[in-house]
Amino acid sequence: MIAVRNPWMMASAILALAALLFPLSAGESALSWSDIPALSVSVLIFAAMSVWLARGALRGLPLGLLLLGAVGLGGGMSLYVLYQAGAGGEAQLGFWLFIFALWTAVWCGLDAISSFRSLNTWAQRLADLLVPLMFGCWLLFLWEVLTVGFGVPQVLLPSPSMIAVRIAGSLDILAADFHQTFIKAVISGYVMGCGSGFAVAILVDRVPFLKRGLLPLGNLVSALPIVGMAPIMVMWFGFDWQSKAAVVVIMTFFPMLVNTVSGLSAAGVLERDLMRSYGARYWQTLFMLRLPAAMPFIFNALKINSTLAMIGAIVAEFFGTPIVGMGFRISTEVGRMNVDMVWAEIAMAALAGSAFYGAMALCERAVTFWHPSYRQRR
Amino acid sequence: MTPSPVQSGPAGSDGDSVVRAHGLTLSFQTADGPVHALSDIDLEIGRGEFVSLIGPSGCGKTTLLRAIADLEQPTGGNLSVNGVPAHEARLARGYGYVFQAPALYPWRTIERNVTLPLEIMGMAAGARREKARDYLELVNLSGFEKKFPWQLSGGMQQRASIARALCFDPDLLLMDEPFGALDEIVRDHLNEQLLQLWAKTQKTVVFVTHSIPEAVFLSTKIVVMSPRPGRIIDVIEADFPRERSLDIRETPEFLEVAHRVREGLRAGHSYDD
Structure with missing residues (x-):
């Protein structure tokens, strides 16, 4: 009996061998493993390698990279089975067991890479990046294989490849929508909403009675339902991006106000006494102590608002727009059953939102480098 | 009484x-x-x-x-x-006040922490830097100007806060x-x-x-x-x-x-x- 140090790899080997016992697909294509000998041999090699790895032959980064490479090849082969050999919509147990074997291998490989520790910062950073990247790729692959393998109707859920084809085919429309919704409505609304939230927070701090008067009012504004406000904003500011920016302002104002107000009281008692002992004026204390100390709070609001702004602008476009914009496109293409176009817009919105959030997070890192949560990396 | x-x-x-x-x-x-x-x-x-x-x-x-x-x-x-x-x-x-804790601002370098009172008083940047050098030398912290407070030991931080209390010569x-x-x-x-x-x-x-x-x-x-x-x-x-x-x-x-x-x-x- 062999000593199993890595049960996941053993499971992977057993799944791969079990897969060989069952047919790949049924129906018209009716594939069995013997129809594709090269694939069968590859699966055998994969199983042998898994057994070898299950005995603890490799660890850490080499194990992870080897497994990711193997899964890459295996993934390519399974796509070949689906598209070239015609198993799409008719995949059977043999095929799915093979996908399960790849799954456990990916699990094991990512686990190995994520526990990688190196003093070389570049190697470490690369490994840290590889894990989420590969995990994302794997999820996309799984989505592709599941939708194609089971023949899921395009209206219910198109496969990533269909969405990608649609994106590539309608770049001009997507660019126009992006420009209308993100550049015009989101960015301007975000700047105005965060800016006014910040300014009012300073005002509230300077004039104490406003704290009682304005904060509840801000709370009220944040509680307004967006689907109720959006049509009103359209009536006030017209069909173009201005009304969407107004909705974004309403959504981003309050998080910024509340976070800045609590951030301004984040500076410690000693630090304030220090400023007082120097006879510092209000604005000096504000700029030299209280605002820097409030930065972690302010960036929290900026990050929350970056995603809120996207949602606000897209939803607001459901209530009247010129014939361009991400929300407009989603609402009309759903009606025309062009679900792949809807998904293309969703993908773009997700990408833009994440990039926006990421940019804010990077700024935060640069500005609040002194905060205990970022210190150790310097 | x-x-x-x-x-x-x-x-x-x-x-x-x-x-x-x-x-x-x-x-x-x-x-x-x-x-x-x-x-x-x-x-x-x-x-x-x-x-x-x-x-x-x-x-x-x-x-x-x-x-x-x-x-x-x-x-x-x-x-x-x-x-x-x-x-x-x-x-x-x-007067210069030294607190129980160093109370250095973590976003400022040691030099800019020491010159904080001078900045409040409106001294020019060049003169501030000179003062910082003098007073950091006085508390034996020369060479730590560009460090951040959290990169120093507790004793060094407290010495920096003493330099800060002294630098405007109260x-x-x-x-x-x-x-x-x-x-x-x-x-x-x-x-x-x-x-x-x-x-x-x-x-x-x-x-x-x-x-x-x-x-x-x-x-x-x-x-x-x-x-x-x-x-x-x-x-x-x-x-x-x-x-x-x-x-x-x-x-x-x-x-x-x-x-x-x-x-x-x-x-x-x-x-x-």
């Missing part, structure tokens, strides 16, 4: 007093009624003196220091600092248990350095502590305080030479003064029982 005797050091007797408190009282209103943090304090501190305020916690020594710094408002009596009311002395940047240095959070070896070392600094700069120092050896080793005058209500129960002169080493802590004179401080503290406690 008998008022505490007004005692002053040799330097203070010629009327050149930096701090003068007469009948000073300070009460806080709390839910359980007023708390008398300071009661009828008479104290005079002369130029160039090193005065320690010592007593158990709750005796008002920190409150007295904060009142001198105009960080607390007395409820009665007179208090003048540098010959003017404490409020004016603060606005004239008449006559009066107020120190609130500045070495309380440090271990004993670092503390001894910093005590020696503080004495050298005092001898070099001729500042008046008011120093809050609850360590008897520290108070006796550093001071020209030891003010023993007692809680509930916070008051002065003894003022002890200690005239060791200005240049002294840690070795004097073994001498009979030192032990005698320490004994008197201990007696005073004990008397303050028995008053309570």
